Amino acid sequence: MKSDTKPDVCVVGLGYIGLPTAAVIARAGCQVLGLDVSQTVVDTINRGEIHIEEVDLDGLVQGVVSRGLLSASTEIAPADVFVIAVPTPFDKNHAPDISYVLAAGRSVAAVLKAGDVVILESTSPVGTTDKLRDLIAELRPDLKIPGLTRDTPDVSIAYCPERVLPGRILEELTNNDRSIGGITPRCARKALAFYKRFVRGECVTTDARSAEMTKLVENAYRDVNIAFANELSMVADRMGLDVWEVIRLANRHPRVNILTPGPGVGGHCIAVDPWFIVHGAPEETPLIRTARGVNDHKMSHVIAKAEALVEAHPEAKVACLGLAFKANIDDFRESPARFVTSRLARKFGSRIHIVEPYAAQLPIEFTDTGAVQIDIDDALETCEILIVLVDHDVFRVVPLAERSEKLVYDTRGIWPDQPRVVREAAARLALTA
Numbered sequence: 426m427k428s429d430t431k432p433d434v435c436v437v438g439l440g441y442i443g444l445p446t447a448a449v450i451a452r453a454g455c456q457v458l459g460l461d462v463s464q465t466v467v468d469t470i471n472r473g474e475i476h477i478e479e480v481d482l483d484g485l486v487q488g489v490v491s492r493g494l495l496s497a498s499t500e501i502a503p504a505d506v507f508v509i510a511v512p513t514p515f516d517k518n519h520a521p522d523i524s525y526v527l528a529a530g531r532s533v534a535a536v537l538k539a540g541d542v543v544i545l546e547s548t549s550p551v552g553t554t555d556k557l558r559d560l561i562a563e564l565r566p567d568l569k570i571p572g573l574t575r576d577t578p579d580v581s582i583a584y585c586p587e588r589v590l591p592g593r594i595l596e597e598l599t600n601n602d603r604s605i606g607g608i609t610p611r612c613a614r615k616a617l618a619f620y621k622r623f624v625r626g627e628c629v630t631t632d633a634r635s636a637e638m639t640k641l642v643e644n645a646y647r648d649v650n651i652a653f654a655n656e657l658s659m660v661a662d663r664m665g666l667d668v669w670e671v672i673r674l675a676n677r678h679p680r681v682n683i684l685t686p687g688p689g690v691g692g693h694c695i696a697v698d699p700w701f702i703v704h705g706a707p708e709e710t711p712l713i714r715t716a717r718g719v720n721d722h723k724m725s726h727v728i729a730k731a732e733a734l735v736e737a738h739p740e741a742k743v744a745c746l747g748l749a750f751k752a753n754i755d756d757f758r759e760s761p762a763r764f765v766t767s768r769l770a771r772k773f774g775s776r777i778h779i780v781e782p783y784a785a786q787l788p789i790e791f792t793d794t795g796a797v798q799i800d801i802d803d804a805l806e807t808c809e810i811l812i813v814l815v816d817h818d819v820f821r822v823v824p825l826a827e828r829s830e831k832l833v834y835d836t837r838g839i840w841p842d843q844p845r846v847v848r849e850a851a852a853r854l855a856l857t858a
């Protein structure tokens with residue numbers, strides 16, 4: 426690949442990260458082939474449509490597909506740069522599963538040629554890029570592989586984690602800084618030249634293992650800090666304090682910045698990635714492991730408190746506000762709000778009314794529970810109990826006049842003006858339950 430010509434790019438995995446990445450690279454003028462195992466996903470993208478929701482992604486994909494810059498396939502083809510963005514789940518013992526990364530590596534190895542750059546973006550345990558390199562070396566003994574040859578290697582292999590926030594993916598893909606970890610410094614420089622084509626943020630080069638760890642550390646840092654906030658919220662319940670008031674006051678200290686308690690930590694990143702560190706260094710990670718436990722426990726605490734409130738008012742209709750894993754998105758994966766609501770729906774059936782403006786219909790687990798979906802206006806008119814589980818803007822803006830008579834359990838702290846006595850009553854109920 427000459428530095429002045431635009432490389433042909435193959436993005437392996439067209440999910441929440443791969444598809445926006447493929448589209449942004451195509452927008453920069455590269456010819457992009459997106460690879461996915463799902464024929465449905467491939468067909469959808471080739472029609473210029475998308476199978477995931479993300480702000481402005483539909484228009485971007487439609488544009489690059491219609492200009493012939495992005496196409497999708499289930500079959501890999503030769504390219505100059507390969508970007509691997511496949512899932513790295515964990516098993517029931519929290520051991521990371523890198524089989525999708527290795528499967529992608531096998532596909533790439535089949536078409537790899539001298540001069541190509543292979544970049545892993547999937548969140549991965551430390552050492553995964555080395556394993557990918559070893560696999561490529563095994564499958565392609567004809568190529569000189571970085572770190573294993575004394576000569577100039579034929580290909581470059583690097584790790585460059587994504588760090589975009591769902592709901593702001595396109596903006597953050599372009600503007601966030603990137604860590605680029607090469608198997609060798611030369612590999613890092615080759616990957617850097619590629620990212621410079623579409624990233625405006627600063628691209629900082631390092632080694633592959635440090636870049637892998639950096640990604641895990643970022644999400645573990647956030648998990649630990651959310652756990653601190655969630656633990657405080659449970660302490661405050663025990664002591665009859667308003668946690669939001671305490672955090673607001675503490676955060677006026679110039680060096681204190683406590684995050685926001687909620688019903689637990691959802692999504693596919695922050696609740697997963699810390700385990701990759703724990704798995705790699707079990708003896709050295711009591712804090713990270715405990716933080717995970719605190720955030721998971723917060724969900725049980727919320728369920729107990731909500732159940733106590735609903736049981737104490739047997740005539741009241743209940744509205745659960747939100748199912749998404751966080752505010753203003755339609756992503757319901759690993760959502761504590763969804764889990765809490767489904768527990769309440771199974772227990773209280775038709776008393777439970779669910780408000781989720783981002784869901785066209787209720788997820789499958791609500792079938793046959795008797796729970797129904799209503800909109801926020803109906804909830805405010807008909808339900809006496811409101812349980813806030815997601816801080817969607819549409820809930821945040823409900824004025825006090827429309828909820829001052831309600832029994833409110835606000836797990837997100839979106840209504841600081843709600844009469845305090847009601848919130849404390851809910852807390853006391855849970856503690857005596």
Ligand code: SAJ
Pocket residue numbers: 548587588589590591643644647651684685686687688689690691692693694695750751752
């Ligand atoms: N949450 C709280 N309180 C807070 C902040 C978040 O309860 O103060 C909850 C949210 O409601 C949600 C969960 O934590 O359930 C995670 O939300 P998030 O907004 O913190 O993060 P994600 O999962 O959407 O995206 C994270 C981001 N990582 C960091 O901010 C360090 C993102 O930059 C990563 O790219 C992404 O993980 C990823 O793909 O790894």
